[in-house]
Amino acid sequence: MSHIFENAVDSLEVGMSFYLSGNQYRTRKHSILTVFHSIELFLKEYLYQVNPVLIYKNIDRKINNNSMTVGFTEILIRLENLKLKIPEEEAKVIRNLQEKRNKIEHHRYNKEDEDKELISKSLKFILYFMEFQLFKKPEAFIEPNILSDIRELVSDLNERDGVAEYRLNTWLKETWNEWEEEKTDSPEDFQGTYSCPSCRNDYLVIEQIDDPFCFWCNHSIPAELCEICGGTTIEGVPCCEEPGTYLYAVK
DSSP, X not given: OXXXXXXXXXXXXXXXHHHHXXXXXXXXXHHHHHHHHHHHHHHXXXXXXXXXXXXXXXXXXXXXXXOOBOOHHHHHHHHHHTTXXXXXXXXXXXXXXXXXXXXXXXXXXXXXXXHHHHHHHHHHHHHHHHHHXXXXXXXXXXOHHHHHHHHHHXXXXXXXXXXXXXXXXXXXXXXXXXXXXXXXXXXXXXXXXXXXXXXXXXXXXXXXXXXXXXXTTTEEOOEEEOTTTXXXXXXXXXXXXXXXXXXXXXX
8 A cells, every 4th residue: 555545545534534523614624625635645646556656746857755746636637648537527526626625725614505515425436436446445444434424425415316316307207298218318308407506416407497496406596687698597607798608598
């Protein structure tokens, strides 16, 4: 086991200790910081397994113990260049966590309800990444009680995802009575879902209904009319730059 991997597991366990100690401002803040740090280290371990030199920022200079290593964004680019790109769905999860981490480090932490889901999704990524990318069994490295708590959070996340999927499919069937789920993933006229600005889950529908609605949050999202195109847009989200150019709107 490399020192990088050992460091990653330690940060994960520390982050979970903060998370499990309560839903306070301080505990949530530090759990986000340390869980993100663990992900960054797990990704760096991935590079290390390919070649130890790849963890360093400038591989064209002589490397020593004080040489700078790559950061999160550089890691993702380097992995992509090596044809080891992280799947977009997983990359989105860790980018969302990075965004939250950056706000904490450079401004302040705004404690929000969806932080639990953000951490749960990040933990799901870690379990997957450890086992199927780093080929390390979580059971062999993560303290049993902490691993059990991680899996409970991931299980709850998966259950909520299943409920949201059921809500969406129920609405689709009610809206398009002739749609046959067995033949196509969604009705032909359905434009798809978007990322919800509240919970960041891809269950937001912004068409065929009065207001944009998220089937994960299970409530409407505030909307307003765009002054340029006259379409309905998420409140506070730019709709278009010129008439007829829709970004996030409902006609």
